[in-house]
Amino acid sequence: MKALLVAEYRQGKVQESYAELMAFSGILGAESSMFIVADSTVALPRFQGTLYVAEVSRYDEYNPEAHKSLLLDAIAQEKPDMVVFCHSSYGWDLAPRIAVREKAAQISEVIAVEDGKFIVPACNGKLRRTLTGKGLLTVVTIQAGAFSLDNLPDGIPNVVPVVGDYEGMATLLGYEEAKLGGVDLTRAEVIISAGRGVGKPENIVMVEGLAKALKGEYGASRPVVDAEWVTHNRQVGTTGLTVSPKLYVACGISGAVQHLAGMKKSEFVVAINTDRDAPIGEVADVFAVADLKQLLPVLTDKIMAL
Amino acid sequence: MKLLVCIKQVPDMESKFRIDADGVWYDRGDLAWRMNEYDEYAVEQAVRQKEQAGGDVTVLCIGSDQVKETMKKALAMGCDRGVHIADSHSYMKDPYQIAAMIAEFARDKGFDIIFTGMQSQDRGSGQVGVMLAELLDMAAITTIVDYTYDNGSVVVQRELEGGVKAKVKAALPVLVTCQLGLNTPRYPTLPNIMKAKKKELLTIEAKMLQSTDSMQKTVKMALPEKRVGGLFLEGEPDSIADRLIAILKEKTSVLA
Numbered sequence: 149m150k151a152l153l154v155a156e157y158r159q160g161k162v163q164e165s166y167a168e169l170m171a172f173s174g175i176l177g178a179e180s181s182m183f184i185v186a187d188s189t190v191a192l193p194r195f196q197g198t199l200y201v202a203e204v205s206r207y208d209e210y211n212p213e214a215h216k217s218l219l220l221d222a223i224a225q226e227k228p229d230m231v232v233f234c235h236s237s238y239g240w241d242l243a244p245r246i247a248v249r250e251k252a253a254q255i256s257e258v259i260a261v262e263d264g265k266f267i268v269p270a271c272n273g274k275l276r277r278t279l280t281g282k283g284l285l286t287v288v289t290i291q292a293g294a295f296s297l298d299n300l301p302d303g304i305p306n307v308v309p310v311v312g313d314y315e316g317m318a319t320l321l322g323y324e325e326a327k328l329g330g331v332d333l334t335r336a337e338v339i340i341s342a343g344r345g346v347g348k349p350e351n352i353v354m355v356e357g358l359a360k361a362l363k364g365e366y367g368a369s370r371p372v373v374d375a376e377w378v379t380h381n382r383q384v385g386t387t388g389l390t391v392s393p394k395l396y397v398a399c400g401i402s403g404a405v406q407h408l409a410g411m412k413k414s415e416f417v418v419a420i421n422t423d424r425d426a427p428i429g430e431v432a433d434v435f436a437v438a439d440l441k442q443l444l445p446v447l448t449d450k451i452m453a454l
Numbered sequence: 455m456k457l458l459v460c461i462k463q464v465p466d467m468e469s470k471f472r473i474d475a476d477g478v479w480y481d482r483g484d485l486a487w488r489m490n491e492y493d494e495y496a497v498e499q500a501v502r503q504k505e506q507a508g509g510d511v512t513v514l515c516i517g518s519d520q521v522k523e524t525m526k527k528a529l530a531m532g533c534d535r536g537v538h539i540a541d542s543h544s545y546m547k548d549p550y551q552i553a554a555m556i557a558e559f560a561r562d563k564g565f566d567i568i569f570t571g572m573q574s575q576d577r578g579s580g581q582v583g584v585m586l587a588e589l590l591d592m593a594a595i596t597t598i599v600d601y602t603y604d605n606g607s608v609v610v611q612r613e614l615e616g617g618v619k620a621k622v623k624a625a626l627p628v629l630v631t632c633q634l635g636l637n638t639p640r641y642p643t644l645p646n647i648m649k650a651k652k653k654e655l656l657t658i659e660a661k662m663l664q665s666t667d668s669m670q671k672t673v674k675m676a677l678p679e680k681r682v683g684g685l686f687l688e689g690e691p692d693s694i695a696d697r698l699i700a701i702l703k704e705k706t707s708v709l710a
Contacts, residue, residue: 158614210612210620212594237614241596244584247550253669254549256579265673271576272467275480278673292615317593318624321609326617338708362708374635386615395708402467416706418698425470429684434701436687436694447695454699454709 151178152200152228154219155193156238157186158209159323164300165234166193171295172232172288175261182305183222185215192305198226199305210238211316216245218310223250225308228285235289243287253281257405259294273405273427292386293409326388331365331381338364339393341384341411342372345400345421345440349377354444355399361451362395369407385410399440403428420444455509458565459500459533460556460586461493463517463524464576471677478672479545480576489524492571494639495632499601500569501532502637507603509566510534514559516552518542522655529650530642536653541660547668549577553585554666559658560590567608568629572597580631587629595622599635 151173155166166182173180181198185208188201200222207214219242223231231246233239235257247254260267262278266288270277281287333339340359342352352366359366368378370385384391386406396414401407403419403426411417412431419432420440429435436443465471465485472481489497500511513533515521518540525536539555541547547555560568568590570583580596587594599619600611606626611619613633642650685701687694703709 159618210622237597237612237620240580241584241594241612244549244581245588245594247581247669248553248585248588251669254579254581255670256581268578270578270675271465271471271480272578273678274467274471275473275675276678277675280671280673282667282669282671317628318595318622321621321623323614324611324619324621364708370634380617383617387613388617395702395706416702418702423468424686427678430678432684433705434685434687434698436698438687438691438694442691443694446691447698450695450699451709 149176149178149230150226150228151176151180151230151232152223152226153180153182154231154233154239154242155182155184156234156236157184157204158238160187160190162186162191162193165236165292167297167300168234168290168292168295169232170195170301171297172258172290175295178230181226181228183219185209185218188307192307194303195301195305196303197305198308200226200308200310202310207314208316208320210318210320212241212245212318213316214314215242216249217312217314219246220249221310221312231285231287233287233289235291239289243289247287250285250287252283252285252287254287254289255279255281256289257291258288259291269405273403273430274425291405293412326380333365333367333382333384333389333391336365336391337393338362338395339367339384339391340364340397340399341367341369341401342378342399343369343401344371346372346377347400347441349375351441352377354441354448358397358444358448358451361448364393364395367391369401398428398432399444401428402426403430455503455507455566456564457500457503457509457511457567457569458514458560458563459493459496459511459528459569460514460582461497461524461528462490462571462574463487463515463521464490464574467575473675473677477674479675482545487520487524489527490571490574492573492575492632492634495634495636496569496571497528497531497533498637498639499632500567503567503603504532512537514539514556516541516544516555516660525655526650527642529653529655530647531640532646534653536655538655538657539660539663540657544660548670549579549581550585550669551666553582553589555660555663556582556586557589558663560586566626570629570631572631572633583629583631592627592629593624594629594631595624596631597633598630599633601630601636
């Protein structure tokens with residue numbers, strides 16, 4: 149079996165996530181080739197195999213129409229059985245275009261492979277679905293962090309340039325960086341995080357209170373930051389920070405995969421949630437089935453009294 | 455300006471899910487249904503676009519008769535007309551089949567902007583919007599968290615990993631897929647709910663549209679295996695707090 153892996157290049161850098169694509173391909177026992185739109189004079193992914201390269205100076209970092217056409221050219225040359233993307237802002241944007249043009253099945257956000265079939269999450273991670281593609285070619289996106297290698301792959305690829313007279317319909321105007329500063333959650337040993345379950349902004353003080361009692365920091369999941377109850381520099385998850393404290397307490401956080409990706413390396417995880425089926429349970433060492441509004445004040449008082 | 459917003463009806467994600475008798479989907483009985491969260495942002499943005507530059511907003515939904523309830527909410531939020539593609543088996547159709555049905559309806563309608571959610575909460579594939587644009591040969595920009603329209607073009611911000619955003623511009627026609635954080639969807643007011651009842655809601659039978667073959671096969675659906683070693687604490691808050699403190703003392707160094 150042959151897998152064409154689609155690596156990513158952003159803000160002048162090859163994204164290390166290409167190692168996850170290699171790990172996935174390794175599990176399948178596939179022969180890997182790779183495609184990237186990058187600056188070949190600066191840096192390319194290191195691995196052993198064929199690397200199709202289109203120059204970013206000509207095709208830009210985000211230009212889905214042009215990237216699609218270039219990748220279709222690479223597919224035509226390589227004739228893979230599978231095209232693999234990261235389930236990322238680059239991958240989920242490009243993969244469906246390839247699936248349509250190749251009349252291929254697309255299987256999104258694969259978390260595991262079982263007997264050659266793909267397992268994906270459904271219903272916010274509450275369910276698992278096992279599926280297969282029907283055609284000769286299958287397009288796959290893999291969940292961030294689901295497949296990993298101990299070390300980055302190494303080797304000098306055999307570079308095959310890809311060029312074509314392709315224009316785009318969308319133009320990248322620039323990037324805006326996250327505003328960090330002040331607190332640095334990535335260094336905190338204890339993080340108490342607030343999720344949707346806190347209910348209203350006034351309840352954030354309960355989360356903050358427990359964080360203080362444990363000499364830690366408070367954080368939040370995406371919806372709480374979007375509601376502007378907590379600033380973005382405290383957001384844990386794919387679009388925020390990746391943290392690995394000694395203790396992580398998830399208060400009223402259901403545990404969407406994007407959040408889990410940001411905190412699952414924590415040493416010890418406590419979940420406080422009224423819904424005992426919440427997917428946060430998958431990573432929790434202890435799951436307190438309780439209303440955080442009742443539990444947090446009691447817990448904080450008892451810890452202060454120690 | 456002609457605007458289309460595509461929505462899906464999904465179960466409330468707080469529901470307790472069970473697997474159906476065939477073992478390939480969740481049991482659809484006994485669930486509370488609502489508009490897919492990401493589609494609410496799409497509806498809101500479509501209505502704001504109309505309020506800014508004028509036009510007509512069509513809301514489209516595929517499913518059995520029960521999806522009309524969700525469509526009524528979109529109409530009450532400000533969409534002008536509804537198109538219901540009646541298909542009681544749509545939940546078993548794969549993203550390509552769904553995109554192909556919408557594309558067949560939309561192809562000759564000349565929509566200038568199409569709004570969809572970035573993904574559905576139940577399948578979470580994130581494919582239908584982009585596939586639809588691809589089938590219609592129009593630009594697609596995914597995962598937008600900011601949107602402005604000016605003089606025939608949209609400028610949006612795409613949400614990338616690590617808190618970075620990319621600013622992207624595209625001329626009409628364009629399809630955008632909407633992400634949490636784009637806007638705060640309005641609540642339908644009572645007068646608007648009443649008005650929505652009089653709005654056009656056209657039903658098209660799915661069998662009137664060309665059918666396409668499915669590209670993928672669901673082998674099974676299951677509940678995830680619970681992590682071994684995870685301990686559940688239940689009871690009164692006071693008792694849970696005591697047990698939790700004992701565990702933290704034993705298993706971590708944070709109370710040392």
